[in-house]
Amino acid sequence: MLEVENPVPISHAKEIQAVVLDWAGTVVDFGSRAPVMAVLTAFEQAGVPVSEKEARQPMGRAKRDHLNALLTNPSIAGRWQTQHGRPSTEQDLDEIYAYFLAVQAESVAECSPVIPGCVDAIAECRAMGIKIGSSTGYTHDLLAPVAKRAESEGFKPDVMLSADDISPGRPAPWLIYENARRLGVQQMSAIVKVDDTQAGVSAGRNAGVWSIGVVDSGNEVGLSESDLATLPKSEKIRLQQKASLRLINAGAHILIDSIVELPAAVKLINSKLQAGCLP
Numbered sequence: 001m002l003e004v005e006n007p008v009p010i011s012h013a014k015e016i017q018a019v020v021l022d023w024a025g026t027v028v029d030f031g032s033r034a035p036v037m038a039v040l041t042a043f044e045q046a047g048v049p050v051s052e053k054e055a056r057q058p059m060g061r062a063k064r065d066h067l068n069a070l071l072t073n074p075s076i077a078g079r080w081q082t083q084h085g086r087p088s089t090e091q092d093l094d095e096i097y098a099y100f101l102a103v104q105a106e107s108v109a110e111c112s113p114v115i116p117g118c119v120d121a122i123a124e125c126r127a128m129g130i131k132i133g134s135s136t137g138y139t140h141d142l143l144a145p146v147a148k149r150a151e152s153e154g155f156k157p158d159v160m161l162s163a164d165d166i167s168p169g170r171p172a173p174w175l176i177y178e179n180a181r182r183l184g185v186q187q188m189s190a191i192v193k194v195d196d197t198q199a200g201v202s203a204g205r206n207a208g209v210w211s212i213g214v215v216d217s218g219n220e221v222g223l224s225e226s227d228l229a230t231l232p233k234s235e236k237i238r239l240q241q242k243a244s245l246r247l248i249n250a251g252a253h254i255l256i257d258s259i260v261e262l263p264a265a266v267k268l269i270n271s272k273l274q275a276g277c278l279p
């Protein structure tokens with residue numbers, strides 16, 4: 001055995017080559033409202049209502065994993081036991097998931113306009129030579145109408161991967177690696193993951209890429225654009241700070257208010273790469 005004391009450093013990119021964007025709360029659906037509403041409806045229908053705070057906690061995971069995380073949440077499991085006289089089963093999860101998919105299929109595209117400023121921000125990234133990947137916790141069938149609407153509003157990524165393309169989903173890094181493979185980018189230091197959830201930000205760190213957390217438009221603040229705009233200033237700051245802390249704790253390198261700030265964040269990362277920094 002020979003331990004190489006100072007291995008020859010591999011060459012690193014000096015500029016970002018690709019971004020991997022989340023969908024709800026990042027590029028569409030300000031406040032990530034659509035998935036929450038469907039989760040609330042599905043649990044209400046199962047006789048065990050959950051709060052919006054509970055529903056948002058595991059956001060970012062593949063939707064079946066998300067619902068399973070709620071069923072195994074000790075407080076919700078306790079309420080389930082009280083309501084049904086027994087713990088929840090795999091069949092209960094299947095039924096809630098089927099109901100959730102049906103509710104989502106009806107409402108998701110309706111609730112998912114492209115976030116203001118997204119189209120221009122992505123055009124600016126493309127002008128910098130950056131490829132646009134994407135991934136979501138939505139299934140392929142749920143993403144399809146959302147992507148169709150987004151395209152009609154001017155947003156169309158080069159790669160779209162959904163929860164049923166690769167499992168396990170976030171916080172595992174595999175959806176990011178498959179984006180990298182399809183986009184033809186070999187160096188993880190040349191990739192930026194952008195997400196509004198703890199699971200998504202962690203997936204970025206697990207993949208070894210730059211991880212950006214989205215605050216104002218995302219799941220962690222969780223308000224529509226108009227509700228956020230009309231909030232008293234002190235309450236808005238409180239929500240932003242709480243959301244920021246959760247994304248920082250998940251490992252974010254950079255926080256942005258919304259996708260509008262992505263080009264500036266990429267320029268900041270480029271300057272870090274040029275100074276020899278790695279994610």
Ligand SMILES: [Mg+2]
Nearest residue numbers: 022024025196
């Ligand atoms: Mg999201």
